[in-house]
Amino acid sequence: MDLNTITAVAHPQTRAQLPVWTPGDAWLAGGTWLFSEPQVRLTRLIDLTDLKWPALAITDRHLSIAATCTISQLDALTCPTDWLAAPLISQCCRAFLASFKIWKTATVGGNLCMALPAGPMISLTAALDGVCTIWKAGGGEQTISVAEFVTGNQSNRLSSGDLLRQVDIPLAALKRRSAFRQISLASGGRSAALLIGSLDSADVLKLTVTASTVRPIQLSLPKPPDANALRTAIAEKITDDLYHSDIHGKPFWRKHMTLRLAEEIRAELLDATPP
Template identity: 75%
Template sequence: MDLNTITEVARPQTRSELPVWTAGDAWLAGGTWLFSEPQASLTRLIDLVDLKWPALTIDAQGLSIAATCSIAQLDALACPPDWLAAPVINQCCRAFLASFKIWKTATVGGNLCMSLPAGPMISLTAALDGVCTIWQADGGERQVAVTDFVTGSQHNVLKPGDLLRQIDIPLAALKRRSAFRQISLTPIGRSAALVIGSLATDGALLLTVTASTKRPVRLSFARAPQADELREAILQAIPDDDYHDDLHGKPAWRKAMTLRLAEEIRNELHTARP
């Protein structure tokens, strides 16, 4: 869609060239949502392409994902063999309700910043202990865990002029054995519940609930819980009002699916233990 209110497109090449943020500005990365509907309040786009951030960086600390990394680039990542959580990366990439064209254009950062409950990059990075680096409008920088970055449906901690720079995934999370479950109301519909579990080397179970809830919910167990213990923990951690309600699923159904998927993950990871 043409954005006929735009009068300027800025193309900074370094952080120092980022223009002073004003009302009517918008960051442009993939633009898959930005160009999908009228944006009558916008007058200037700040294109991030020329910043040339490396899409993916693997080092001794883990994996760094640039906010401008496309979903296709992330899916194509060749992961080291000891990254037991690698399959979850591909599974989350394929949890998008999107065509292949969008897949090649949409960005990881854009998915987080939209902060939709069904955002699969939120699911992935929250489950893998991701930490967001935010370039603040005042020139500063701060780090926020993905589980705290998203505060509700289409709400997050970004202030006007703040820019999500990258998401860092620690090596320990990438080496955890993980399990993925996702369900939609229709065969190729938007995720109504997406649950990811992982098993630490000391036997601790980590469970991340997304899509069914308005924001990511993390549960942690020092050891593999029994079925009733897991169910009760989820019921305590997620009040009924925290389940999302839209045409892709009613709260009661999302709650039931969350409990079901979590139990499937508990069984899978418990069985997989050596």
């Protein structure tokens, strides 16, 4: 869709060249949502592609994912064999249920900043203990976990003019055993519940609940729980007001599926038999 209110497009190549943020500005990365509907309040786009951030970088401590990394670039990553959680990358990329055109354009950072409950990059990076680096509008940086970055349906921690630079995933999280569950009301529909569980070397079960809730919810259970303990922990952590409601699923059903998928994950990771 043409954005006929845009009068200027900035192309900064360094952080120092980022223009002063003014009302009517918008960051442009993939633009798959930005160009999908009228944006009558916008007058200038700030194109991030000329910053040429490396899409992916592996250090001795982290996998760093640039905010401008596309879904196709992330999915194409060749992972070391000891990254037991590597299948989550492909599983979450495919939770988009999007065309190859979207895959080649949509960005990881855009999915996080949109903060939709069903955002699969939120699911992936939150479950793997991802930490956001934010370039503050007034200078300096802020780091915050992905689970805390997303605060609700289309709500996040960014202040006006702030820019999400990257998400760092600890290598230790990528080496945990993991399990993935996702469900939609219809084939090809938006995720109504997407849960990821992981088990570390100390047998701590970590469960990340997304899509069924308005924001990511995480539970950490040091003592491997039985089915009743897990159900109780979820009920205490996720109150009824946190379950999302829209045409893709009502809260009661999302709650039911959250409990069901969580038990499947518990059983898979702990080699138990679901009741």
